Amino acid sequence: MTPLLEVRNLSKSFGAVQALRDLTMQVAAGEVVALAGDNGAGKTTLIKAISGVYKPTSGKVLLEGQEVNFSSPQEARERGIETIYQDLALADNLSIGANIFLGREPMTKRWGFLPVLDRKKMADAARETMALLDFHVNRLDAPVSNFSGGQRQAVAIGRAVYWNARILIMDEPTAALGVPEQRKVISLIHQLKAQGRGVIFISHNLQDIFAVSDRIVVLRRGVMAGERRIAETTHDEVVKLMVGG
Amino acid sequence: MTTDARNETEKPPGGHVSPPADHAETAKTTIQRIADLRAWLFLAALIVGFEVWSRLSFGGTFIFNPFNITSIAIFAVAPLLLATGQTFVIITGGIDLSMGFIMGLAAVVAAHVINWATPGMGMPLAVLFGALVAIGVAMIPGFINGILVSRLRVPPFIGTLGMFGVARGVAFLLAGGTTVPVQNSFFAALGNGRIWGIPWIVIITAVFVLVMHYILSQTRFGQHNYAIGANEQAARRAGIDIKAHLLKLYILSGMCAGLAGFLYAARFSAGAAQAGEPLLLDSVAAVVIGGASLFGGSGTILGTVAGAFVIAVIQYGLVFINVEPFWQFISVGVVIIISVLIDQAQRRISGGRQSE
Numbered sequence: 001m002t003p004l005l006e007v008r009n010l011s012k013s014f015g016a017v018q019a020l021r022d023l024t025m026q027v028a029a030g031e032v033v034a035l036a037g038d039n040g041a042g043k044t045t046l047i048k049a050i051s052g053v054y055k056p057t058s059g060k061v062l063l064e065g066q067e068v069n070f071s072s073p074q075e076a077r078e079r080g081i082e083t084i085y086q087d088l089a090l091a092d093n094l095s096i097g098a099n100i101f102l103g104r105e106p107m108t109k110r111w112g113f114l115p116v117l118d119r120k121k122m123a124d125a126a127r128e129t130m131a132l133l134d135f136h137v138n139r140l141d142a143p144v145s146n147f148s149g150g151q152r153q154a155v156a157i158g159r160a161v162y163w164n165a166r167i168l169i170m171d172e173p174t175a176a177l178g179v180p181e182q183r184k185v186i187s188l189i190h191q192l193k194a195q196g197r198g199v200i201f202i203s204h205n206l207q208d209i210f211a212v213s214d215r216i217v218v219l220r221r222g223v224m225a226g227e228r229r230i231a232e233t234t235h236d237e238v239v240k241l242m243v244g245g
Numbered sequence: 246m247t248t249d250a251r252n253e254t255e256k257p258p259g260g261h262v263s264p265p266a267d268h269a270e271t272a273k274t275t276i277q278r279i280a281d282l283r284a285w286l287f288l289a290a291l292i293v294g295f296e297v298w299s300r301l302s303f304g305g306t307f308i309f310n311p312f313n314i315t316s317i318a319i320f321a322v323a324p325l326l327l328a329t330g331q332t333f334v335i336i337t338g339g340i341d342l343s344m345g346f347i348m349g350l351a352a353v354v355a356a357h358v359i360n361w362a363t364p365g366m367g368m369p370l371a372v373l374f375g376a377l378v379a380i381g382v383a384m385i386p387g388f389i390n391g392i393l394v395s396r397l398r399v400p401p402f403i404g405t406l407g408m409f410g411v412a413r414g415v416a417f418l419l420a421g422g423t424t425v426p427v428q429n430s431f432f433a434a435l436g437n438g439r440i441w442g443i444p445w446i447v448i449i450t451a452v453f454v455l456v457m458h459y460i461l462s463q464t465r466f467g468q469h470n471y472a473i474g475a476n477e478q479a480a481r482r483a484g485i486d487i488k489a490h491l492l493k494l495y496i497l498s499g500m501c502a503g504l505a506g507f508l509y510a511a512r513f514s515a516g517a518a519q520a521g522e523p524l525l526l527d528s529v530a531a532v533v534i535g536g537a538s539l540f541g542g543s544g545t546i547l548g549t550v551a552g553a554f555v556i557a558v559i560q561y562g563l564v565f566i567n568v569e570p571f572w573q574f575i576s577v578g579v580v581i582i583i584s585v586l587i588d589q590a591q592r593r594i595s596g597g598r599q600s601e
Contacts, residue, residue, distance in 0.1 A: 089479035090479055093472075093475040093542040094471060094475065102468075114463075116459075117468060
């Protein structure tokens, strides 16, 4: 079966600095792949190369077997690759629906001629999407600043889900959260997996990685240090791969 | 909110949001609603206060006198128009300091153009032409402000401060350092005439402000304006063209100042470079009293309308009850400070959950 996403021999240099060298990895539908590694190991460079922020120096990115060359994150998003940033790209003063539709707001006509924002459509989408993620929020018109960190993370994920993202790239989605909220995000990732989406998950937290991932890809100084199935590895082994023991 | 956390740990992951959380949300939004309405509450309190004072000291009414209402409305026209543009700018976290002198520039341009065009075009057409040219000219410094802020990354405070000086100088040069009287009775009639007892300039302002309210609250432009003010990076990631938006934004604010200048010239049948000089800070005050935060992200046109009327009622009311006019400055200052204190308190309360 063709993997949902395939990275083949990808390299990326910034001038004389080679941030990523000859990296190959795959993500299947319904699979959660964790990216681990120390700071500067190349995790961020890798996800930016996949999501269209950087152009790879060499190598290929394939989406369902087809080679893709994104020149902007927008293009990647249109093809179903959505990145959820650590600092939550949400406008805190807008509702969940308005955040889901940020930059592509639906319009409707009032009194048959006056174009206005379709707030009902936004609220409906917000309700459906949040229900799909098993998050139930009563006040759909409230700005997202009213919600907790985990709920806001769910909004960011919900936006990706609403726009039919097939690959979700999550950069430290649990880093800023308390323990109960972290669990909630982990369960969200389980939901995404169950829906057949591919997830790339960057985390420093091995506990989270072991709780949710199918496979782990460990990077060290821009190269693949090792790839393991979660069921067949241990915390110790992963740490050794990370620090190069 | 420890109760919240406890409830969630007792549940399996992915459980529903616990009822206490919803309860807290409702309580918070009630406080927010009151804070959102504070400008209207100020306005009501002021009107009641002046009414009581007026009845006790000279047995007459303050607010039920149509003359007073019209005078306050005329008083509010120019600051409100400036404040309308300023609302859009402040919501993005910017500020437009040049609006006052753009207004003066537009007033001088309107006066010159109408004087020049009246013999050839006839009175009404000359006025229309003057309006278009004045507002068009006012959009030029707005455009330059927009370029400075969006492309050249100049902080709005500095960029528009520079344009404040430029517009001021150009306006005084065009006016020859004096006021420019207009010889056009149609223009004077527009500035001072009424229909059903309502001054034309008040009607024009009301229609314009309504359109601006629609743009801010019901269109993509308005929605993006809020998003940029809250989180510029999020807006950019969502595909919003920030540069184009900011450029349009400052042109819009120049346009508001242009209309204010044109209506000023109509009211006095003269253009003066210093027409908007004292109004700039009033416009910022109106926006802040109306509930906007200078940090960006919040504010509404309706709130600004209330804020502008709070200032107009204070200014007119104090004259009406024969208090030394200098008390105006003190009163407006106190209202601004109270307003910002309410804003801070509301932020502390509604921000409590995130800081956890």
